[in-house]
Amino acid sequence: MTTSPEPRRGRKPDRVDVCIVGGGASGATAAKVLTEAGARVAILERGPWLKPKDFSPDELANVNRFYLTPDPLLHPRTHRASADEPARVSRFSPTPFIVGGGTAHWTGWVPRMFEEDFEMRSRHGEVAGADLADWPISYADLEPYYDKVEWSLGVSGDAGANVHEAPRSRGYPLPSLPQTRYAKRFREGCEAAGHGSFQMPIAMRGKPFGGRPATLQSAFVQTMGDPSGTRGGAAQTFVPDAVATGRLDLRPDCYVRELTAGPEGAVTAALYEDAEGVLYEQEADVFVVACNAIESARLLLLSTSAAFPDGLANHNGLVGRFLTLHEYTEAIGVFDGEPLYPWAGGGYISAGTADFYATDPDRGFVGGGLIAAGSAGFPLPVNWSLPEKPAWGAEAKRIDREYFNHSMSAGIVLQDLPQATNVVDLDPDVRDAWGVPVARVTHRAHPNDIAQANWLVDRCGEILDAAGATKVWRNYIDSITGNAVHQHGTLRMGEDPEASVVDAACRSHSVANLYVVDGSVFPTPSGVNPTLTIMANAWRVAEGIARARSAT
Amino acid sequence: MDTALTPQERATLEAAMARVIPTDEHPGAREAGAIDWLERYLAGDAVYAKPDGSGFQTLTGRLADAWERRIATLRERYRTGAAELDRVAGERFGARFAELEGERQDAVLAELERGATLTRERTQAAILEDELPFFALLALHTRQAFYSDPVYGGNRDQVGWRHIGFPGPATMADALEDRYTTDDYLA
Ligand SMILES: Cc1cc2nc3c(=O)[nH]c(=O)nc-3n(C[C@H](O)[C@H](O)[C@H](O)COP(=O)(O)OP(=O)(O)OC[C@H]3O[C@@H](n4cnc5c(N)ncnc54)[C@H](O)[C@@H]3O)c2cc1C
Numbered sequence: 001m002t003t004s005p006e007p008r009r010g011r012k013p014d015r016v017d018v019c020i021v022g023g024g025a026s027g028a029t030a031a032k033v034l035t036e037a038g039a040r041v042a043i044l045e046r047g048p049w050l051k052p053k054d055f056s057p058d059e060l061a062n063v064n065r066f067y068l069t070p071d072p073l074l075h076p077r078t079h080r081a082s083a084d085e086p087a088r089v090s091r092f093s094p095t096p097f098i099v100g101g102g103t104a105h106w107t108g109w110v111p112r113m114f115e116e117d118f119e120m121r122s123r124h125g126e127v128a129g130a131d132l133a134d135w136p137i138s139y140a141d142l143e144p145y146y147d148k149v150e151w152s153l154g155v156s157g158d159a160g161a162n163v164h165e166a167p168r169s170r171g172y173p174l175p176s177l178p179q180t181r182y183a184k185r186f187r188e189g190c191e192a193a194g195h196g197s198f199q200m201p202i203a204m205r206g207k208p209f210g211g212r213p214a215t216l217q218s219a220f221v222q223t224m225g226d227p228s229g230t231r232g233g234a235a236q237t238f239v240p241d242a243v244a245t246g247r248l249d250l251r252p253d254c255y256v257r258e259l260t261a262g263p264e265g266a267v268t269a270a271l272y273e274d275a276e277g278v279l280y281e282q283e284a285d286v287f288v289v290a291c292n293a294i295e296s297a298r299l300l301l302l303s304t305s306a307a308f309p310d311g312l313a314n315h316n317g318l319v320g321r322f323l324t325l326h327e328y329t330e331a332i333g334v335f336d337g338e339p340l341y342p343w344a345g346g347g348y349i350s351a352g353t354a355d356f357y358a359t360d361p362d363r364g365f366v367g368g369g370l371i372a373a374g375s376a377g378f379p380l381p382v383n384w385s386l387p388e389k390p391a392w393g394a395e396a397k398r399i400d401r402e403y404f405n406h407s408m409s410a411g412i413v414l415q416d417l418p419q420a421t422n423v424v425d426l427d428p429d430v431r432d433a434w435g436v437p438v439a440r441v442t443h444r445a446h447p448n449d450i451a452q453a454n455w456l457v458d459r460c461g462e463i464l465d466a467a468g469a470t471k472v473w474r475n476y477i478d479s480i481t482g483n484a485v486h487q488h489g490t491l492r493m494g495e496d497p498e499a500s501v502v503d504a505a506c507r508s509h510s511v512a513n514l515y516v517v518d519g520s521v522f523p524t525p526s527g528v529n530p531t532l533t534i535m536a537n538a539w540r541v542a543e544g545i546a547r548a549r550s551a552t
Numbered sequence: 553m554d555t556a557l558t559p560q561e562r563a564t565l566e567a568a569m570a571r572v573i574p575t576d577e578h579p580g581a582r583e584a585g586a587i588d589w590l591e592r593y594l595a596g597d598a599v600y601a602k603p604d605g606s607g608f609q610t611l612t613g614r615l616a617d618a619w620e621r622r623i624a625t626l627r628e629r630y631r632t633g634a635a636e637l638d639r640v641a642g643e644r645f646g647a648r649f650a651e652l653e654g655e656r657q658d659a660v661l662a663e664l665e666r667g668a669t670l671t672r673e674r675t676q677a678a679i680l681e682d683e684l685p686f687f688a689l690l691a692l693h694t695r696q697a698f699y700s701d702p703v704y705g706g707n708r709d710q711v712g713w714r715h716i717g718f719p720g721p722a723t724m725a726d727a728l729e730d731r732y733t734t735d736d737y738l739a
Contacts, residue, residue, distance in 0.1 A: 056603035057720070057727040060700035064681075067600055072680060073618035091680065184739040218727060219720070219734050227603065227728045341737040343718065381699035381718050391665075391691040392572040393658070397715075401578070404716035433614045 010278040016042045016249065018545065019270050019284035021256045021299065023047075024101015026518040027290030028234035028242065029149070029535045030542040035245040037546035042249045042282055044272050047097035049235075049252040050104070055225030059380045062224045068105050069094040069223070074433040077294070078440045081479070087427060087440050093325065093482035095292055099252055100235030102292065102485070103531065105223050107348040108203030108232050110155055110532035111370060112146050114357060115139040115166045117526040124359065124366050130417035130446055131322060133523040136495050136504035137540075139166050145536035150201075152241070153232040153535075154209040157201030164196075164354040177206045177217075182340045182408040183351035186373035189410070189467025190353050200350040200372055203232030212237070219380065221346025234535075254280075257436060258303040259287060259514070265307035266513050273434065286513050286545055290538070293323065293487035293520040297424040298439040300491070308510075313491075315510040318501050320425050322418040322492050323443060324525035326369075326484035329453055329477045330411030331460035332376045332387060333469030339405035347379025356459050357527060365451040367415040369527030371460055376407040387473040410460035415527030416449040416480060424490050445480040453477050486530050491520035506541040517541050556594030556627055560648075561634040562587060565690070567650040568637060571657050572694035579711040581694050589697035589706030594630065596623045601703045605724035625682050626689065633686030636664065661687070 018034050020027045023045030034041050050068075061067040075097070078087035095102035116123055118135040126132075143166075149155075151173050159171035176199040183199065190197035204215035216228040229236060242248040253275040260281070262268045269281040289296045297320040303312035311319050352372035359366050377385035386403055390396045427440035454476045461474045494500025497509035506521050508514040517538035519530050526533070557565065566587035573581040581587075592598040599619050600609040611619055640660045641649040649660060664687045681689060697706030699713065701724060707713060713720045721732040 053728060054603055056601065056605070056724045057732065058601055058603075058701055058703075058724060060696055060704060061600045064696060065599060071615070071618055073622060073682075074614055179739045181737070181739045216730055217733050217735055219718075220727065228730050339717070341734070344734040344737040346734075381713060381716060381720075382696050391688070392661070392694070394574050394576060397573055397576065397578075397580070400716050404718065433618070 007273070008278045010274070010280045012281055012283065013042070015283040016040045017284065017549065018286045018288060019044065019282050020288040020290055021259075021270060022101065022290035022292070022295070022518070023099045023239070023250060023252070024095070024290065024292060025103045025234045025531050026534050026538040027288070028100070028238040029538040030288055030290060030517050031242040031248055031250075032238040033539050033542035034546055035242045035247040037543070038247070039546060039549060040247050041242070042251060042284070044254040044256050044270055044282060045099050045250065045252050046255040047099065047252065049099040049250065050225060052225070052227050052229035055227045057218060057220035057224065057227070059220065059382050062105070063378065063380070063383050066094075068096040068098060068225060070097055076430055076432065076438050078427045078430050078438060079482075080440070080442055081444045083442055087442070089430060092441050093294060093485050093487055095485055099239065099250065100233050103233035104225050104235055106233065106531070107221050107346055109348065109350065109372070109529045110150070110153070110201050110203050111352070111528040112166065112168075113139065113526045113528055113533050114164065114354075116358065117524065120367070120524045127366055127417060127448065129419065130448065131420050132417065133492065133494060133499070135523050136493055142533070142536050142540065143167070143169060145539045146532065148539055149532060149535045152210070153203045153237055154205045154212060155201050155203055155232070156206055158199055161198035162196075162354050164357060172201060174205055174207065174209055177202065177204060177345070177349055179351075180341070180344045180349045181338070182342045182373050182375070183349060185335070185340060185408065185467050186410060186463065187351045189463040189465075192466035193462055195353050195355040195463070197351050197353045200352050202349065205230070205232065217345045217349075219343040219346060222348060222379065255434065256299060259299065259312055261303065261305040261307055261312055261511065263307060265305075265511055267312070267511060285549075286515065288515045288517055288545070289520075290517045292518050293490045294424050294439050294441065296516060296518055296520045297490035298426065301426050302436065313501055313508040313511045313514055316498055318492060318499075320423050320490050321420050322489040322523070323422045323424055323441065323487070324416050324418050324489040324522070325443065325480055325482050326416060326486045326525060326527070327414040327449070327453060327477060327480045328411055328484040329414070329457055329475045330374065330409040331457055331464050331472055331474045332407065332409045333464035333467070333472045334386070334403050334407045335467075335469055336406070340408050341405060342375040342408045343379040347375040350374060353463075356456055363455060365448045365455070366417070367448070367452055367527060369415045369452065369456055370413045371410055371456060371463070374409045374411050376403075376409050387475065410463045412453060412456040412460060413484065413527050413529060414449060414453045414456070414480070416525060417446045418489050418524055419446055441482070443480060443482075449480060450478060486519070486525070488519040488522035488525040488530060491516045492523050493521035494523060505544045506537070515541055515545060556591050557630070557634075561631065562591065563650040564634045564637050564648065565590065565630065567657060568661065568690055569694045569697070571654065571661055572691050573698050574654070578715045581698055583708065584698045584706050584711050585708040586694050586697035586706050589700070589704055590630075590693055592705045593693070594623060594627045596620065598704060601701065601724065603724060604728055605701070605703045622682050629686050629689060633690065636686065640664065
């Protein structure tokens, strides 16, 4: 542990209009909107600002040695299923601590949420053991911002191909990318089984768009940064847009330890430590939290004051509660005949179906999720695997040889239900390498989550069967492990100050100059990948902040 | 660079890796140089290749400390594991592990495997190698050595990639200079 007794203090940087904590998907979106509206913005980002030349097609470093994602020896989290058991150190839901956050190493599936996702409580009422809530905003409120994000990222997709899609004001800026073999096989399976399907909308460009070049297709995409700099992500689009205004001060390697509040409860400064261990105080009119749902809750809980002894904005004890995580599981199939090359384009130039998304009461559970094509296990040689494959020996080697190019999956995005007892708090015993208490996740899946997941896995299996797989494995689950690496819910948005942490503008009910723009605010998580919605909402919230500033 | 393994440990582990990915009509762990991969890793200066493949990054500060600790743990586990392989080989067959013929080596490995529950993480990437018992580590690292970029010392001449039909980049620098794509493998 490296806590020095008396850390050095640095000279206060100039006060800014808005201080954003976290330079990932949501923080960068907010910075673009705010700087373009004329505000002076500082982003404090705890990780480095890596450039394309720092990234490489290196599966070992990125997947197995945490090149971009938090090393548990430095940044542990702890995890347990319930409050009566000890929490164990784990690499729970790791996203990169770098400029660009979880969009630096993603493929970039960017489906929109569906209309019903905003109204789960009204539609389904009280579900025993769960804490469903409506969003205080509707799909229609968010639609203009979905559009803005799609057009500034440069999303490729076929508007209308997903027949369940909610109304949109216009199509995608770019047509779908050329189809991969595994996506094609998936769609053939859907068709044979009588289901609709569509190419997954994706933050990659088939041709130059908006002054940015076409995306170079590599096998090394998922969990890896992009050495060509041509994929769509916060660091490749929103950061340069904000920098171009001349009003963004993006400070990497600045770890915010707490937000300090004055006697009235308003935030006065962000206290942060730079790479040399020097402490600084950044003052601003408005503070925006954008650390991703686990770290954002942790930061508020670390920020205790006389006005907020239990953590900033925690006037009702709800900070950290209602954590939702999705979960990824799948059916895996092997195929004779033509190779599927399930690593082409990185393994996730995909196709999906939303035919199993809407709730059907006859199934005995609420909700549904997106189903989409992917690889078996992981698309690259080191981490690829098939179920039941032995760990060593001639048979294991034969399976690698015969099936690496002849296997694929149909996988799910589980729509898990929020529960007040699924919580992020501070671990009383474990500290990170900076001596700061780490996030402790207490999370147990709801029976609805398990029923839904395993029902969807059966549908995945049927699709692969219909696609002609010679053998199919169905990976049923009995718990949620955080493997989707989607985080939501911990700073719930709602109208009622007693039942939520932030209001519909994503401003704290109890701290007037504090906003949250990441997935923390999602009252329910939907069953689609969250980041497009996170960015769209961040755009909406930032516009609100800009509007409020110009009104004063 | 200090040598991570004694000559005897090296011989034992090389023989064991050669049973994890055996040589058949295709090259195996031995031809891929898996043992060199392992020695490099355990020496501690080959954690992250430089993005252009021209050597390895120098780690500093907390990151360097973390990797030093991790690799010390792994090194110890390999020392004990190699000794265990030779001990079981001696008890059962009266010779060192490396001197046994393949089937007997497999029998020794199977005995060690029985003692080690291989964690069944849903994704391999979720595995924390510091926590693995020796046998699981050996199996995992042999695979990593066989299939990771040749810059790390294994997968010599891309034998691992060729074995499964994966067209990896000729060098990592190809990706930095936009010469590597998968455009030829679409529908
Ligand atoms: C491999 C992988 C693939 C993914 N693919 C997809 C996909 O295809 N589609 C999709 O929708 N989602 C995907 N996701 C999820 C996506 O990464 C997240 O939903 C998204 O990044 C969340 O955005 P955010 O702004 O909330 O947080 P992030 O993007 O994680 O950014 C948070 C930032 O805050 C910084 N930070 C945290 N704490 C502090 C602090 N105390 N001080 C200063 N800075 C701090 C972090 O370093 C980080 O840069 C993927 C995730 C992974 C791991």
